[in-house]
Amino acid sequence: MTALRILAGATAIATVTTAFTAFTAVPTAAHTPEHVQCTTSALTAAITKANATGFGELSLAKGCVYDFTAPFSGDDATPPITVPVTVDGNGATLRRGTTANLFRLLDVAAGGRVTVSNLKIENGNVTDDGGGVLVQNGGTLHATNLLVKGNTASNNGGGIENMGTLRLIRSRVIDNDAARSGGGISSEGAASIISTSIDGNSASRFFGGGVFNDNVITITRSSITGNRVTEGDGGGLWNNFQMTVNDSKIVDNTARDHGGGVTNAQLGRATFNSSTITKNTAGLQAGGVYNVDTGAYLVLILSSVTKNKAGSAPGGVFNDTGDVVVNKHSPITGNLPTNCVGSPSPVPGCTG
Template identity: 35%
Template sequence: MKSLARSGALTAALGVGLSIAVLPAGPAGAAGETHVRCNDIAALKTAINQANTSGGRITLAAHCTYTLTAPDHPDDGLPEITGNVTVSGRDTTVRRAPGATSDFRIFHVANGGELSLKSLEVSGGSVPHSAGGAIWNSGTLNLADVIIKGNRAGTGGGVYNLGGQFRLDRTTIAHNTAVRNGGGIANGRNSILDRPGTMTMKGGALLGNRAHNDNGGGLENVRSTASLDSVTVSGNTAIHGGGINQFGATLQLTSTTVRNNIAVSGAGLSNEFSTATLTRSLVTRNTAITAGGGVFSGTSAQVTLTGNAVVRNTPDNCSPEGSVPGCANPADSVTAPSSYPSPPAGNNTAGDSSAGNSAAETGKAPE
């Protein structure tokens, strides 16, 4: 996987050097496989349109940066994914140009579409008045050995999963920002189709993401289900749920570490009207301004700990006192109220009431 520390200068140099590589722009190799020359955006769009019709694999040039300077259509840098499309690279980046004058995300998977990304970085997407800075998914999205970095949106700074199937393997979601909720990922229910989002993450990390004015710095999980196995959730910030925020949802953490996250309450995990099960996981060194440094378990919420350690969080490990069986607080910890007021519905639901808002903002009909 590509190093997050790779310099912009090296990226540019490699991109220029490989842009003259002799790679066929049309089908080559195995049947259904299309190679796209380095930074040939027109050929990439053509390949996606072809794959939407007949399926197929698109292989991008290794060590290359594909830079989108303008949207293909409103809010989307590339053609919408409506078929079964696989895009793979090797130390390859697909990004919105830093100087682009229009705001747009990189990929949009429509209802019924399926997109698989392999060994890519997706960065620079910007839709501050909509959702899904890098990717909006309403279909099926599979990420393997992918980095989603430095994107921004109103909701779901990195990825917005609206009632879709979303799988991440060995994938890092890092340094993305949301104006409202879900700095890294917003996983929500599609109220139009009455379909919850389903997210499964194996390995990888949610690192340094931020929800500026609302909840879920790393992950916002609303009326949906999320499962994280062997994942690191670290350095994320939000109002509530610095690492993870849940509302009316179900969460499973297995062999996962939640640390060094910051929030007003529920710095590691904030859980309202939801169920969270933590197995062999560590919640540590998270900091809340008020209470729930490790876990805040609010109204109609249940948190189950099995073989876990919730320790060394500030100002307490779990809040309210006694709300999480098996979680002990230091003697000088703060006692919090039984619940905190929920933010306005439009901001608190990543995919229920906010789904309609986002659709209206993008000018698309809800899927």
């Protein structure tokens, strides 16, 4: 397996804890939000002004399509945000024009703390990371009702590349593509995903058609469906550090190689609570879950791994040299060609 950068456990967890602790809601302004006219120049000017004054509260034109034909600078349609800013999208869309040069739509830089709602981000395209959205190290994005659709990255994070702190609530990350890892979301920072759909994304090579995680991530009441890796592992989810999935569905994802639903690799610690991993497909092994590498640790609690398929056994759960803990109320059944038979190491609680 390709070697990846791995964060030292204690340092990473301390960093993530600090990041979440440091994040506070953007202060409520005493003045009326600035209404941004339906032009890309007006939006660029509003963000520039916010960066200069140290704070911004923006209300976008209702239903407006801010159709960018050229970047503000480099890979960014708008200025990188470096201060606390709230954005009421009012159903507006930030979109890269189909004939425009390559750039993303939103960049949250170090010091930027962006709270956004009711906004769509579409058709970004970059030769680097984060086709639609980039959250840099030291930046924070808290988004509610955000749609990230149809964006492309030539590296990682077709929809979103997170290197800072990301929180998505009642959002959708759909139909994005990364040439390497993290078709929907690539996260190397702290992430929390709540009541969100991550659907129909693809990673062309390596890992994580839906989500690639290399830090600490929590996914709650969300759906990871119809994602794919065309050359690699982890059609739905790929975890390299610490992932907790609560009351969520991982369904109909595909990996050409291993882990149609989930790959938990290297120093991965993956815990699934009251979740469903079903109808996923892998070309080689582990249509459901691929637990691989020394130190990879998998826990299933009140979760099911059912009706997954693989090209060769096992079709349900593959355990290489890692550790697997299976709760007795976590059925691994109906997988093809086997549930766990063919796994190099036993999968406790699994038969067939």
